Amino acid sequence: MTVVLVADDDADIRDLVAFKLEQAGLEVISVEDGQAALEQARSRQPTLAVLDVSMPGLSGIDVCRMLRADQATAGMLIIMLTARVQEQDVEGGFSAGADDYVTKPFSPRELVSRIQALLSRTRA
Amino acid sequence: MRPSRSVGRLLTGAFGVLVLLIVCSGVAETTALVMQHRVVRELSAYVQPLELANAELRSVLGDAQRGLRGYLLTGDSQLLDSYQVARTAYTTSSRALTGLARADERASINDQLDRADIWWQHAEQQRLAVPRSDTAAAYVSQGRPLFEAFAAENTQFDAALAGRAANLQKRSSRLSTVTTAVVVALTLLAAVTAVLAAVVTTRRITLPLAGVVAVIDRRRVGALNSRADATVGPTEIRAVAQAVNELAEEADRTRVAEAAVARQRGEVRALGYRIRAHLKVEDAVREALDGLSTTIGADHVLLRMAPGQTGLPPVASLRDEHAHGVLKELAEADATWLRTGDVWVTNDPAPTGEVEPSEAERRAWAAVGDGPVLTVAVSGGEECLGALTLIRDTGPDWTPVEVRLTEVVAADLGRGVHLARLYEREQHLVARLQELDNAKTDFMSTVSHELRTPLTSIAGYVELLLDADAGEVDPPQRRMLDVIARNTRRLRELIEDMLTLSKIETGSFKTARRPVDLVALAEQALTAIGPAADKGEVRLKPELDGPQELTADPEQLERVLMNLLTNAVKFTPAGGTVTLRVYRADGEVNVVVADTGIGIPPPEQEALFTRFFRATNAIHQAIPGTGLGLAIVRTIVDNHSGRISVESTEGAGTTVTIRLPTR
Structure with a gap:
């Protein structure tokens, strides 16, 4: 079963994403900050991580960059959740190594279809 | 002979x-x-x-x-x-x-x-x-x-x-x-x-005389080096040539002297510009002291500020060590005997009793030496800012021209100090405004972010419910959820528009001006609006005339096009047409968005670009909108030095025309 890591400091959004992903048949690990996300990513080795950009402590971009820098987690698929639509944030996400990004407020339906598209692309 | x-x-x-x-x-x-x-x-x-x-x-x-x-x-x-x-x-x-x-x-x-x-x-x-x-x-x-x-x-x-x-x-x-x-x-x-005798006389007078006349003519048209030959011709003509040459020498001397004065005047004017260009009082004073010493020629230049001129150095000297050395007594002497517009020249004392140097002042001059002393009041606006003193250790005396030019520099210095002080106050104000502006932008950004997070939850959960992810919903419940979803979307748009407006109004919106083809932007916008138009059964009619290059921020212009097209499609009933026309006229790029929509009631057209304004017919027909779209358009067009105009007939359609300069 494909494991997906979801990191967001807002519990409601975390639950929303987790609910939708589990419904789509994925196993979800939910964490509420960057540090936990990093630890879970290293210990559980999920296939994909959904990271909120603005989190207290380590931001999503920091986590993304660290995952990419670590040999063990460098190949992980990463989707960023960003509240800002400004180009520089998006660029920051991509330069940190994210595979895709979704701006808040997002549609859970759209998020799931993006995740599935990424997964199918890597499997193929 | x-x-x-x-x-x-x-x-x-x-x-x-x-x-x-x-x-x-x-x-x-x-x-x-x-x-x-x-x-x-x-x-x-x-x-x-x-x-x-x-x-x-x-x-x-x-x-x-x-x-x-x-x-x-x-x-x-x-x-x-x-x-x-x-x-x-x-x-x-x-x-x-x-x-x-x-x-x-x-x-x-x-x-x-x-x-x-x-x-x-x-x-x-x-x-x-x-x-x-x-x-x-x-x-x-x-x-x-x-x-x-x-x-x-x-x-x-x-x-x-x-x-x-x-x-x-x-x-x-x-x-x-x-x-x-x-x-x-x-x-x-x-x-x-x-x-x-007649022939010889004529020849011997006429030829050399013609030579002299030719020299005079040449000088008149600018050949100032021309001199008559005083070694040929009869004695009388030689005398005439000699006289002409002496006149020419005299004229040249006068001209050279005038040119020197004119040059000095030019230097003083340039000095004035430089003094007034300084934005700091100290720099303006320094420029004036250095400039006076070189342009007018003075061994000591001392500026004493009148008491009560806060924020200014009390004394400034051409060479700082002089203020504590040879000029010490003068630097400490009170210069209030000099009033706005006053001048005192020791080699040509004013006969009027209105200006009278103090005893301390006279003693201070004597302490410096026997050289001529020139003191000019420095005035900024109505108030006397201080006294400017020029001293030559040994002659020559101050000429009326030098005195006049020093007065000019003093006036420029007064204006310069006045302007610099105004500028410093202005700078202070600007800095504070900038801080306020940054605070506002940060606040808007934070607010928008903080609003978006709960909105994400609301929209997401509503979507889950509507998608029946949590079980079937019956039709009345679905209608209610639709209302929540629609208002969530409206709230989101409102937040986005407010953030955008706040950014472009304060100028912190990153304006990246570069050559842009407005026709290409228009084509993109038409593609983007396509689905909405199809859904509303509105026909899009592009009338794009060739590439139209202009220097602008493409993102902002794209927003303008999107806002106008969105409005046009939104307010046009099914079966209507939205025309997008881009063409060049009178050196400007014109963008026309014309629809066959509901139009705007005439009394409301004035208020069209006001924030949160929504036409009454749009509200009656429950057409959603934030009321910020046209305000954003207006601000962006203003940022690009463009003009915007609207023609509308209620029930027949609206035409918005934007004219943008190409640079």
Whole structure:
């Protein structure tokens, strides 16, 4: 079963994403900050991580960059959740190594279809 | 003829020659006249009387001969009487002839008279003879040869006299010819001399004079180095050339002096610009002190600020060490004796009693030295900011021009300080406004972020419910969830628009101006709006005329196009048309978005660009919107120095026209 890591400091959004992903048949690990996300990513080795950009402590971009820098987690698929639509944030996400990004407020339906598209692309 | 000779002397010479020729001519003429007169006198006073006397003698002797012969042949005593009369007349005549004669004729006359005497002796014998006798007849024939001899002698003398008269006339005639020739020759010579003198004088005056005139003309058109040649031509022209050259030198000196003043004036003007360009008071003061020392020429320049000028240095000196050294006393002296607009020059003290340096001030000047001191008030606006003092250790005195220029610099310094202080206040204000602006932007950004997170949850959960992820919902519940979803979307749009407006209004919206093809942007916008138009059954009609390049922020323009097209599609009922036209006119790129929609009621068209304004018909028809779209459009168009206009007829459609400059 494909494991997906979801990191967001807002519990409601975390639950929303987790609910939708589990419904789509994925196993979800939910964490509420960057540090936990990093630890879970290293210990559980999920296939994909959904990271909120603005989190207290380590931001999503920091986590993304660290995952990419670590040999063990460098190949992980990463989707960023960003509240800002400004180009520089998006660029920051991509330069940190994210595979895709979704701006808040997002549609859970759209998020799931993006995740599935990424997964199918890597499997193929 | 030496080229240096004066024209006056030349003319004097020429006239001398002329006068000489005229005198010669007169002398010749007079001589000729005298000669002529002599000849005439010779003829009338001597030759002609002699001729007459000779003829008379002959006539008298002829009468005597004829009387005697007649008496002898006829015995008529009357005839003898006529002989006697003739004999008496002869004595007179012969005496007259002898009296007239000169030495050279006397021989000839004596010969004649001798012949006559011979005849007379013979005649006296005859007279005694008896008339009509043979003796008488013989006497007659004997007397004839004697008379003939006299007659011959008489004729010969007459001929000699005639010859002499002819000779005299011939001589007179020759003299007349010669005189005429001489006079003609002299006249010709005089004429030639006059013409030559005229030509030479003209040439010798005209040519060098033309040279001088040419130099004057050349100088007039700007060849200031031209000088007249004072080494050629006659003395007078040389003097003129010399005078012209001296005038030119004088003019050049004046010009050079004026140019120096003009240059100084220009430097002072430039200094004024530099002083006023400084945004800091210290920099303006420093510029003024340095500039005055170099431009006007001063060994010490001291600026004392009037008391109460907070934020300004109390004293500024060209060289700081002087303010504590040689200028110490002056720096500490109170300069309040000088008021706005006052000037004091030690080498030309003002006669008016209004300005009077204080004793301390005078002592301070003396402490610096004997050099001239110039003190000018520095005024900013109405107030006296301070006193500017220029000192030269040793002369020269301050000239009126230098004083005037220093006043100009002082005025510029006053303005510069005034402006710099205003600018510093302004800067302070701007910095505070900037802080406020940044705070506002940060606040807007934070608020928007903080609002978005709960919105994400609301929208996400509503979507889950509507997607029946949490179980089926019945139709009334679905309608209610739709209302929540629609209002969530509206709230989201409102937040986005507010954030955008806040950013573009404060200028922190990153404006990346670059060449943009508005037609390409329009095509993208049409593609983006396509689904919405299809859904509303609105036909899109592009009328795009070629690439239209302009320098602009593409993202902002894209937003303008999207906002206008979204509005047009939103307010156009099914079956309507939205036209997007892009073309160039009068050097501007025009963008026209025309729809066949519901239009805007005329009284509301004015308020169209006001924030949160929504037309009443849009509200009645429950067409969603934030009321910020056109405000954003208006702000962006203003940012690009463009213009926007709206024409609308309620129920028929709206046309929005935007004109953007290409730069």
